[in-house]
Amino acid sequence: MNEERLILQIRELCISPRPEKKREFLQHLKEHGMMNRRLPVMSHGEFLAGQLFYIGKWIWILSGFLLLFITWVCCRHPGNYPFALTPLLALGILLETRRSFRWRMAELEHAARFSLRSVILARMFLVGAVNTGGLLIVILIIQPFFSYSLIRVFLYMMVPYLTASWLGAIYERIHRTEQGVGSILICILSSFFFAAAPVFIGQLYEERLTVFWAAAFILTACSLAGNLREWTSIMEEAVWN
Amino acid sequence: MELTADRITRQYKNKIAVDRMSFTLTKGVTGLLGANGAGKTTLMRILCGILVPDSGTVTCDGMGVETEEYREMLGYLPQEFGYYPEFSGRDFLLYMSAVKGLQKTVALKKTGELIELVGLKDAARKKVRTYSGGMKQRLGIAQALLNDPQILIMDEPTAGLDPQERIRFRNLIADIGKDRIVLLSTHIVSDLEHIADRLMIMKEGRLLWQGEWNAGAGDLEEFYISKISDNQ
Numbered sequence: 001m002n003e004e005r006l007i008l009q010i011r012e013l014c015i016s017p018r019p020e021k022k023r024e025f026l027q028h029l030k031e032h033g034m035m036n037r038r039l040p041v042m043s044h045g046e047f048l049a050g051q052l053f054y055i056g057k058w059i060w061i062l063s064g065f066l067l068l069f070i071t072w073v074c075c076r077h078p079g080n081y082p083f084a085l086t087p088l089l090a091l092g093i094l095l096e097t098r099r100s101f102r103w104r105m106a107e108l109e110h111a112a113r114f115s116l117r118s119v120i121l122a123r124m125f126l127v128g129a130v131n132t133g134g135l136l137i138v139i140l141i142i143q144p145f146f147s148y149s150l151i152r153v154f155l156y157m158m159v160p161y162l163t164a165s166w167l168g169a170i171y172e173r174i175h176r177t178e179q180g181v182g183s184i185l186i187c188i189l190s191s192f193f194f195a196a197a198p199v200f201i202g203q204l205y206e207e208r209l210t211v212f213w214a215a216a217f218i219l220t221a222c223s224l225a226g227n228l229r230e231w232t233s234i235m236e237e238a239v240w241n
Numbered sequence: 242m243e244l245t246a247d248r249i250t251r252q253y254k255n256k257i258a259v260d261r262m263s264f265t266l267t268k269g270v271t272g273l274l275g276a277n278g279a280g281k282t283t284l285m286r287i288l289c290g291i292l293v294p295d296s297g298t299v300t301c302d303g304m305g306v307e308t309e310e311y312r313e314m315l316g317y318l319p320q321e322f323g324y325y326p327e328f329s330g331r332d333f334l335l336y337m338s339a340v341k342g343l344q345k346t347v348a349l350k351k352t353g354e355l356i357e358l359v360g361l362k363d364a365a366r367k368k369v370r371t372y373s374g375g376m377k378q379r380l381g382i383a384q385a386l387l388n389d390p391q392i393l394i395m396d397e398p399t400a401g402l403d404p405q406e407r408i409r410f411r412n413l414i415a416d417i418g419k420d421r422i423v424l425l426s427t428h429i430v431s432d433l434e435h436i437a438d439r440l441m442i443m444k445e446g447r448l449l450w451q452g453e454w455n456a457g458a459g460d461l462e463e464f465y466i467s468k469i470s471d472n473q
Contacts, residue, residue, distance in 0.1 A: 026416050039389055042344050047339065047342060054325075104321065110289075110290075113341050114342055
């Protein structure tokens with residue numbers, strides 16, 4: 001290869017491509033500006049539906065795997081300890097909420113029309129709704145294998161799941177580590193806690209304590225909602241820090 | 242259209258990042274000059290509604306910057322931004338269109354136009370992680386323009402661009418700024434010399450000087466240094 005050809009090839013590699021259709025773009029922009037015309041925008045519902053495709057594939061894989069595993073364990077060994085697996089489902093929600101911060105998209109999202117708050121709430125809602133819907137189906141499938149009523153199986157499944165979600169959301173609001181180690185630990189520890197709890201409280205799954213479980217369900221659900229509200233109200237600090 | 246900041250202040254622990262700044266931005270290109278740490282980024286974040294000032298207000302024709310209507314007409318390029326690892330350049334722009342609330346058909350059209358405009362046509366389907374610094378910056382510029390913004394705020398937009406790209410970018414901004422509010426922050430004086438209609442000079446969180454700038458008025462670098470020196 002002669003030197004001249006080499007120089008030409010290097011120049012081709014180093015020169016950035018010229019902008020195309022700049023005149024048309026500016027003309028378009030000018031027309032829009034002059035007519036004060038707004039671009040057609042989507043509704044909040046369309047935005048929510050659209051976010052479904054931006055949730056990480058592995059979040060769905062994790063949720064699907066855990067729901068199948070819980071069903072399998074409950075059908076094969078219908079004891080109390082399979083209920084302690086549901087806190088692991090909260091992991092998907094907790095890790096998905098911190099995705100914008102982890103990949104440094106938070107600032108861009110915060111300045112957009114739907115803002116970071118909407119993005120995070122939409123993702124939490126979608127993953128939470130799929131997990132809860134999946135859990136309800138699992139409860140209907142596994143209930144015949146247990147001697148408990150449907151409402152009791154529902155409470156035994158949901159309370160550990162909501163507890164891990166609530167504690168994880170508090171942790172995520174206060175500390176945000178790069179790899180989400182804290183959230184993973186909280187879900188695993190919650191799982192261990194609910195697996196070990198019957199050892200320390202022998203009557204935990206007795207019928208007379210159903211009221212206690214119902215109260216725990218309401219308390220954890222309300223605390224989770226309150227924590228999310230508080231978290232979204234300080235979103236700008238989260239972006240900055 | 243007017244973007245008005247009225248006595249805005251923002252403090253971090255014992256450092257005042259923005260100190261009682263008041264100004265009004267109108268159509269045209271406004272250059273925000275200042276050394277590193279002068280408070281330019283904090284000011285831009287306040288104007289975008291990302292940071293809430295400790296005191297003072299920012300309004301656009303009476304509308305607060307925290308409203309959805311304001312964000313709908315805002316284009317913002319931060320100094321640094323990331324991307325989701327699975328995204329190609331095109332995916333990134335389509336995602337930003339969705340967060341900006343553009344309908345799918347409009348998003349596809351605008352994405353195509355902007356990919357061509359910033360010269361990323363051949364790399365549009367490649368992962369953003371394979372992009373060079375300059376390509377990433379051009380992608381950032383493209384996302385800021387997706388929603389035909391009436392207010393365009395760009396923090397160090399020429400960082401990472403090669404000299405040729407910088408000239409093209411300056412020309413583009415000069416054209417866009419004719420009928421929109423454009424605020425550009427930089428510490429590279431030559432980026433503003435030929436395109437800024439107005440200048441704001443910041444130092445240690447305070448607005449040292451603001452006023453019209455005429456490209457033929459002389460050397461901007463000398464003017465900037467004289468203003469900074471006057472204050473010392």
